[in-house]
Amino acid sequence: MTQNDMGQAPVLTTADGLPLKTSLMRTTRRHRIRAFLLVAPLLLFLVVAFVLPILDMLKRSIENPEVHNHMSRTVEALEGWDGESIPDEPVFAALVQDLVEGGEARTIGTVASRLNYEASGMRSLIMKTSRRAGRIEEGPYKAAVIDIDEDWADVDTWRLIERESDPFTLSYYLSAVDMRYDAEGNIVDQPDYLKIHNALFIRTFWMSAAITGLCLVLGYPIAFLLANTPLRYSNLLMILVLLPFWTSLLVRTTTWIAILQQQGVLNDLLVGIGLISTDNRLQMIYNKTGTMVAMTHILLPFMILPLYSVMKTIPPHYMHAARSLGARPFLAFRRVYFPLTIPGIGAGSILVFILSIGYYITPALVGGQSGIFITNFIAYHMQTSLNWGLAAAIASILLFVVIAFYLVYNRVIGVDNVKLG
Template identity: 60%
Template structure:
């Protein structure tokens, strides 16, 4: 390393004459670039599989382009309509003209599907009108459209089209909260027989909390045993805990069908032991009981591992010190040992709860109609009804609920107290 001097004072340089400060900055920059390139595949994976899908879900939950793309002129005219009586002749004429365009059939079909989510008669109304609109050669178009189908003479039909004309909408969220629009465009509660989603959200939260508590009650003694047994026995028990991870989730769930069904292993065993009679077998499958039992079994390792990793770090000397100071074994365990396991309890509980609140396969297979959770209805709207907007709204509300629970946990317990070991 050479040293040079100038009027500003001595300047340290490297062997090749580069100023030392500049060389260090260059080396630091190269290190940062290498570090970024190492984590770039993971960042790209998270971006593609996590962040982009979430933004896509959020956009779909408010996106409403179908009406605007199919009948832009009519939508613009309806924006100035006061909602009283029927629209003007110009609106009817514009609707007839846009429905008669041959190149517009695909967009009209998408609009029909979108409006059909709001009112089940729209698909047949638009399809019928499209088939017969060629017969309408001249006005008055109001009378012509009403002659094709009398529904065109109802204010409710035009009001729904007007409400669905903007490119964005909150109607999916209204439906997800058991709300809808009445014929005057006001937000109202859906009829009792249509109010299902709020109850499903509440049931999903209750079931998730119940599964979390059940997993904690069952996993706590197992984790304590794992942490206190000699290594040879503890490792064997740990292998038994991890064994379910070596089999498919579908296989484990299907196994519970064999165990829980009316003529299954559990009922046959109880009949053989004389606990119940053959005529009074317990129904434990295709209901909420089966869902809770199967989910508890499948998710319990996610509670055991965080608890075990924390308990393993707790020194036995704490309990011996408490005993030496006069505490009995129960008091020493409750007041000295259990508070130190709070980080593991928090980590396991929030992990199990988040997994349980979005569970799909287990309720679908063993839950039946009574054991369905909100995730099953999200899948239904994505795969069967093709109402992706409502599915996205339900998913967004579920995500918001999880974040709210996470925030509440942070306020009460504290994220700093959550550790995986």
């Protein structure tokens, strides 16, 4: 401790003469740096495995580089085009040069595929013209190109190229919600025979909500039994609850195929006891029923465990006190016990709902045409059609809707009330 010459209050110091306040600040800073270094590997993992892929997905959903990069001369020549009539000779000359170079560099295929997403037939038009453009040695280029295919005399073809020359686009998001640009660039609905995504979004959300409700109805009494049964019995029940985690997801799903199919175990049992006839076997697989049954079985433990962890912390004497005060069993349960389990209900519900929205293996195996989710179309566009932009747009919309549900859930119930035990 030291005292300054002006007679002011003494300054506390450490053994080496350093002011105590400065020493405490340095110690706190060292602790924070040490704590940050301890969590740095986890933070790096989250950034690399979670944040960056999401950002890349959001980028792909609006990125539109194909025409802009691989037909740069045509794009530049179209800058002064009025959009009302066929472009002039310089535009066709730039088109021929871009198609020839793109064919030699093998990049014109990406342009053709991108334009074909917007208008069927554009891929064949681009590829055919690219193969024959090398024969055009001198002008007039306009007549030569139109002679290859008359679609080049269609103003709508050039409007499409001009619109898709922008390096960023909303086309993928419009397609994801069953809308599109028309020839004039206005946003309109897709034809009825092409509308599929909105129906799949609605089906995904209501079936996920129904699966969550089934898991809650089935899981609540099981969790109550686990929490209020003597230990020697509850341990056995807990093993049975956890047993699905030790079995492959594919095995569990295919087992339901064997059980639910028309010649399966359940139909044979119903026929054997006389509830249905052989000719009226139930169709319980490759439809919505199969998807809901299989996914409820798979996701049920994710509802039971949060409920059990919360129920286990509720003192039994609360119910005894309610009964001693004259409440009937159901009233005591409704007014005392059930409100205390709401954090577990919230945790289990949001966990099951989000997991069910993202499932695609189980609906693909047992859902047929009527039981698939929108996630199955994300996989289709990623693996089969290779339209990664549309897949990214659908996934982004799914992400935004889940975040919106989460914010509403936080507003109504509160994330702080969600507990896992």
